[in-house]
Structures are given as C-alpha cells and as structure tokens.
Amino acid sequence: MFHVKQFDVIVIGGGHAGTEAAAAAARMGSSVGLVTLDPAKIGVMSCNPAIGGLGKGHLVREVDALDGIIGRAGDAAGIQFRLLNRSKGPAVQGPRVQADRSLFRAAVQDLLGKLSGLTIIRGEVVDLVERDNRISGVVLADGTSLGARAVVLTAGTFLNGVIHIGDVSRPAGRVGDAASEKLAARLAALDLPRGRLKTGTPPRLDGRTIDWGRLERQPGDEDPVMLSFLSSGPVVPQVVCGITHTNGRTHDIVRANLGRSAMYGGRIEGVGPRYCPSIEDKVVRFADKESHQVFLEPEGLHDDTVYPNGLSTSLPADVQEAYVRSIRGLEQVRLTAPGYAVEYDYVDPRALDRSLAVRGIEGLYFAGQVNGTTGYEEAAAQGVVAGANAARHARGEAPIVLSRTESYIGVMIDDLTVRGVTEPYRMFTSRAEYRLTLRADNADQRLTPMGAAVGLVGAARLAAFDKKIATLEKARRVLSARRFSPQILASAGIPVSADGRSRNLLECLGFAAVSQETLAVLEPEAAAIPPEAVSQLRREALYATFVERQASSAAAIRRDEGQALPEDMDFGSIAGLSEELRGKLMRIRPANLAQAARIEGMTPAALLLLLTRARRENAQRARA
C-alpha cells in the first residue's frame, strides 16, 4: 500500500470560496491541502473586475472581520474605490472596489503563501473516499490518494458546465477550463438533490479602441473607503470608469437575432438571475425601455481590456460585435473575447445544514457557487464558514453557526439551507431583517470577537481590533459622562426639543449636524477623540431607537435558533397540526424553531407542539 498523504482538511477548488475555506482552516491551525486544476489561476476573477457593493460589501466586511482574505486582496488591487449609497444612512452603504485582475490574483496568492500549514496541490479530484457515510479523503485523476478528516467542495460552475456562445455549445467550467465531469458523476452517486442554473458574461473590449472622449466618466470617491478594516488607503494608481447607453439600433440588432441566442433559441434550460439579465432579456422583458446603461470598467492598470457591465449575452460572436458597435463611443471597438452564457449544476443547498455540512455525510462541506449562489463575495463568505467548520470537525469540535440576527453571512446561509434557490442567490440589504444593526461599518464589532474565540482571527488583526474598541469605549465614556439640559445644548448649537429632558452628548450624536467642535464646547475632552471613533458612535446613535425597538424580536429569534429540531423528526406524526402545516413542515424540514416560525401559516400553538415533541425526542435519545 502506498503512503497516503494525510491532511486535516482538503479543499477542492481554488476560486473565491476555496481560497477562503483553505485560508480559514489554515488560520485555525489545521493542515490543509488545496487541490486545484491550475495553481496559477488561484484568485482569478472570472466575471466582472469588481468586489463589494450593496449587501456584497457587507459580506466582504464580515469575511474581513473573520480575518479572511478577500477584503485585503481587493484593497491591494483596488484601482477605483466607491462607497455606494452615500446619500443614505450607513446601514445601507456598501464599499465597492474596481480591482486590477492581475493584482488581485497576485494578492490572493501572496496572502495564501503566508499561511503555514497550507499546501497547494495541482490536480483534478475525481473521487471522494467515503465509507459508512463518512468522508476520509479524495482521489486525484493521476491516482494519488489524499487522506482528510474533512473535505470542502467548492466546484463553482464546473459541475456539468456547458458554455454557450450563440449556437455553439461546449462543455467547460469557465472559458479556458475543462468541466469536472468525473467529479460530477461521483457526486451524482451521492444522490444529492440538484438543479441547473445559468449565468452570463459580456464580451470583453479593447480599451484602446473606445472613444472615451465621447463618454460620461465616473471617477472614484475623493475620500476612498477601503474594503478591509486593516487597510488605510489605496496602494496603486486610481482609474476612471466610463458610462454609455444602448439605443434603439442596439435593441433592433438584438431583436433581429434572438433566434440565434442560446437562451432564446431554447438551448439553455438553466434559470438565470432576474437581477442580472442578458441584453436579450432586457430587450424582450423591458421592450418599452429605449435605453439601458452600460458601465465600462477597466480590468487593470496594465491591461487594456474593458469589461462592459450590462451587456452579458449568449448571442453569436458576430452579432455581439454588431450590437456593441451600435453603442455610442464603441463604434470602432474591437472585441477581445466574446460574451457567453454558462450553464451548470448546483446542489440544492437544502441538503446542507447551517454549518454548510452535507446532511447525512460526515465530514463533507459545500461552499460557493455550487450551492446556487452567485458572486465572489457570497462564495468567499461561505468559504470561511465551511473552512472553519471543516477545521473544527477535524478536531472533533462543534460547528460554528452564525445567526440571521448578527450577520449577513447568517442571513445567506439560513436562506440557502431553508429555502433553497430558484435563481442564482445574490445578497441584497433587503434580505436582512436586522439591516440597521448589520452594517458594514460594525462587521468587526459583530464578528471579530467570535472569530478570535475560535482561532479564526490572527494576532495582528486582534490587536488592531482591541485598540479600536478601547478607543470607542473611551469615547463613549467621555461623551456620556455628563448630562446637559436642553437650554445648555441649544446654546451650544445642538438642536434638541425643549422638553426639559437632559441628555448626554452620545444621545445628541444622532442629530445630523453635531460636529466634534460643538461637542468639545460642552465637553473639552471630546476634542481629543479620534474623528473615526466619533463617526462610528454617530452611526450607532442614528439607529439607536430603532435598534432598541428590534432588540426583543432579535432575542426571540436567537432563542428559537438555539432550539434545534432533531434531524429525523417525524413531523407527520405530530398530533394537533393542521394538514397544511404538516405538509409544509415535512417539505421544508426546519432545523430549528426559528426556521419553523418563518413558515407561512405557522402559529405559536403549533410551535409549542414542535417544541414539546423535540424535547421529548431529545430526552428519549439521551436515555437510549
């Protein structure tokens, strides 16, 4: 028998989910093997060259708060920084960065290289070693066996991936990569429920052939906001993006060629996202709209490629060229690569539990696009959770589960594992019930302590975090030390109602225009508070009353989330439930009481029946 190399955790796939999973497990001290088809492609951005945004920026900050790599790599590669929604409150502001592809890839590989215990292995996984529903390793295409206590699969779009360019289709994971058909066949044998999704990309343009002078320009923010809590500012030169619009002629060309589109020609069965329609979709579904905007995003400082965001398509290459050239500023443009649609299998994420482990198979975790999500950020966030839980599983420790009430990651994983997906799942701030508390600005306050407690957060970040918290605490003390009457506050220029109620300065921060100088008039010590600490306290004060209002319902949800329902609970045999509810419970199979409570038509009385049954079954199990 050959010697089998043994790891604590093996991660299959080197995309955004895979790298975060491998890095998370390595940070926790596990020995990790990251198996990828091509190590040079680790950190490749296969879709648009941007990271963050609304909801997505929140996810990046959360991954960063757990000491993940996507935020730092994005900042290192950032060639344009914009904080979206500046005109609204901080809860719905999301940091976004335009990233240089090659710098991003280099930054990811660099950050991975610094992790001890992480081995990168070139190879194709063709088999999982499994016995009695327990994973113990993987087999590579060359016959090598690798042993592991836990395996994280991040197969992206590689499972039965098919690329469509007009009437030409071929199997492939993404352009230039082979699909993982053998692994797909192996997974089929696990008999997990699956579905088919599709996503699209636009053609790529040669920036030197764009007439930039005729286009609206979009510069970055003057005071850039970084993705990572650890970054202090951009490190490479900044660029400007362009904006242009489709027109009637563009739409005519698309309409005339719909039959040649892979999607409209009936060659695609997968469901695409409603929020990222192809140009064909836009022309058909919003027929009365005369124009759609197109963002021209440079792919790098030393790369002339431009990504025309808003033009994704599965039309044939010649049609793509024709409609792109109908657009203002792009009349002479050269296409460097055609756009394409990719169809792929995803595993119904309802087959996973909230630790992202496959139910019923010990030691197997899924993360990323294979779970039906879309986006680097969604993938990275799942990667951290799956990697951390794989590491904990390898040590025989209980999994980490994030609550909906404390993180976007928790919202996403709960949505995925309870509801499944009907289209590629993307994060929006509207998905978070506790949006006002789950802000990008406080992701570290929400998650870093937990991350540190389980060993996910390294010493450098923890030190920076502790310092920040100490500053905030001190500022809080200074600003809440004394109370002032409305008259005194008004005389200092703080507009409060003359209701006779005295207030401290912390409360006053919620009023829009109270400057630090004004605070210092009443409390001289306030002058010494770092401005960023004042800003952070101001963000908290803005939502204080709303957050209080939500506190009791958030507590109730957390309590219900903690009340697990046995995995094999027989919902069908619970007396007293209506037929309708029983049917829904059997279909959805909630993992805890909070999930059950969200089922339409659920009543407190029915929840009580579930709770008593769960306690009864748990008690019987404990005795057995």
Next chain:
Amino acid sequence: MDTIYALSTARGRAGIAVVRVSGPAATAAGVALCGALPSPRTAALRTLRRGGDVLDRAMVLRFSAGASATGEDVVEFHLHGGPAVVAAVLGALAAVPGLRPAEPGEFTRRAFENGRMTLTEVEGLGDLLQAETEAQRRQAMRGFDGALRRAAEGWRGLLIEAAALLEATIDFVEEDVPVDVGPTVRALLARVVLDMERELSGFAVAERLRDGFEVAIVGAPNVGKSTLLNRLAGRDAAIVSSEAGTTRDVIEVRMDLAGLPVTLIDTAGLREASDPVEAIGVARGRDRAQAADLRIILVEDGRLPEGVCPSASDIVLRAKADGDPGEGEGVSGATGAGVDALLERIASILSARVAVGGLVTRERQRAAVFRAKGLLESAMIGLDRGQVAELVAEDIRGALAAIEALAGRVDVEMVLGAVFSQFCIGK
C-alpha cells in the same frame, strides 16, 4: 421579549372576566392602569383608569418572575364580566408601550420554556392546542374575518409596492431606477392609512355585532325596570316585587332584536342606599349603565333618577304608563303599553350604528391594524422630513409584520419580485 396580554376566561358574559398580562412590562402596565400595585401574591381592589376615564373597579393580583404561572412578571385583572368592560381594559393595555395581544398558546409556551410546566403537562394540553390552531384556521375562513383578510390583502399589496419602490432605491442605486420615489410611496401609504382608519372606527360596532349591544334600563327604585325587562324579554328573568331595591345586582337577558344581538341590563334602582349591600349594587349598576351602548331611562313624576344625565342618544320614557296618562312617551311593563314602539326604537337606533360597521372585529386584529397604522404614519412623517430611506423602509417593514396575522407573511422575495418586474435591474 414582548409583554403579552389576553382575556384568560371564556369570551362572552360571565360574572368575572380575568385579563392576564405577562412579560417584562407587565408591572409597568399594571401601574399604568391602576396606579400602585398590590405586593406580589396578594389581591387588592383597584380602580382601573385610562387617562381620566374609570374603566372598572377590579381585583388586581400580581406575581413576580419566577413565581408565576408563566415564569415571567404577571399581573391579573379580575374584572366585572361584560364585553364593554373587557374591551375597554384590553384597549387600555394595547396603548401601553411594549405590550401586544397574545397569540393562542403563547402563555403556555412561555410557561413551558421557563420551566413552569412539565413536558407531560404541556402534552396534556394537546387537544386544547389543537382546538386553538383549528379555531384560528376556522376564524380565517369565516365571513367577517374573510372580508377583513381581503381588505388586509389589499393593504399588503399596496405596502409591498411601496416597499419595493424604496428598496429599489436602496439596493439598486447603481441601476436605472427612479431616484425620488418619495411622493409615490407617500401616496400609497396615505391610501392604506386612510383605509385602516375607516376600519378601526368601525371596530366598536363590529365588536358589538359579535358580542352583542348592551342596553341598560335605568331608573329610580321600584319604577318598574324589572317588569319592563321581563316584558321585553318575554320571560321572567328578573325577580319582580313591589319592594323597592329588590334588584341588588345587575341582571342581564340576551335577546335577538331585529337580527341584532342585544343584552338587556336591569340595574339596581338608583337612589341613596342605606343597606351597604344595596349600595354596592347601585354603584355597580351605575357603572354598567354608563358603559352600555344605549340607556332606557325611566322617569317617574317627571323626575329623572338621581345622578342621571341623559345623553342625546338615550331613550327617556315615562314609567308605569299604565296608570295616569302624562306628558311624553311612556311605557308599561305591566300592560305592555308602548313596548312595541320601544322595541322598534331600540332596533332602529342600533341598526343605524351597524350600517357604518367595520371589518375589524377582534381586539387582536384591532391592535394589529392600530400598530400598523402608527408605523405607517411614522413612515409618512419620515418621508416629509427627508429621513433616510432605510428608516422609512423599516417602518413599512414593521407595518407589514404587524398585519402578518391578518394577511399572511410578506417575504422579502415578494418585495424583490416587485422590484425586478418593475425595473430593469442588471448592469
């Protein structure tokens, strides 16, 4: 944890009705209604007030967290039975911050979770819980509630539309979505608020339709109130004697009057009572009469009974109209003279009130609509003051959650669906 309240005794007419409040704000709620509370585990008589209005004189009990039926702070009000009193007290509790009506089974769940009931005890309640879920289902199917559900679904549709507009400006700021949705959102909210107001104003009548109108017969002792009651009711419900002060407590007779449920109340004769027992009866009678929907005031020798000041809607009649003819309309329980005319008059007054009736018939529904309306008003104020979109959106979310029990849950997918169907999202 929310503080919950509910009528714990059976709905409808009973000597005593118990309203129970449980949760962290229970003590505060007790204080709000009756001032100082008795010390834990002792009963005391208190006057319950809302603002300046006296709601009832009731026995009040208080239990501390850890030593109560639910394990939380609990306050119990033992009220005089009767829908008007119960409704008034529930309404007063609804106005206390942090309180909401309990869902069926909720007291039990709290008791269970706080270790105040064993698994076996709860399972023993299985039939009861089944009945409750079944009752909820039936309730949703029934006519009036069904109509309310339809109205609530209308509100829900408008609110989803409003939420979608706002959420589009929040989540898709980079996309081709309208920037200033404020006026459209405001118009949608205003429509719903107006509608909710109309339904709430009809609440009292709708509640009467379910629980019955109270019609009190008021008059001096021995003016013939009990005789009239018996005549109206067509049976001997009250003890009739010629000795003044016979009716010492409140006597009630339920009847159907022109299709309306009516409870006739015969009260102790209003006079300065020398007998202390009778004095209590008189006081109680006065309170009940005051709370009634309609009063029939019997006048003898042209004199109004002591302490009675008829309002415009009250019916004032000459008592014992069987004897000497006098001025004004009269009625006689003994001979039946004027009884038909009286019945007709009562029916026409009450029918007129029903004509403006609303769909909101239960306190729980009222509280939900009331809460939703308050949040929507807050959202409108926010829009007017230029508040950031996510705070306005928060109020709308709260309003949707409040009417969840009436109209079903609104999932974020519905809001997103509305966004994606309306706007071309996707750059």
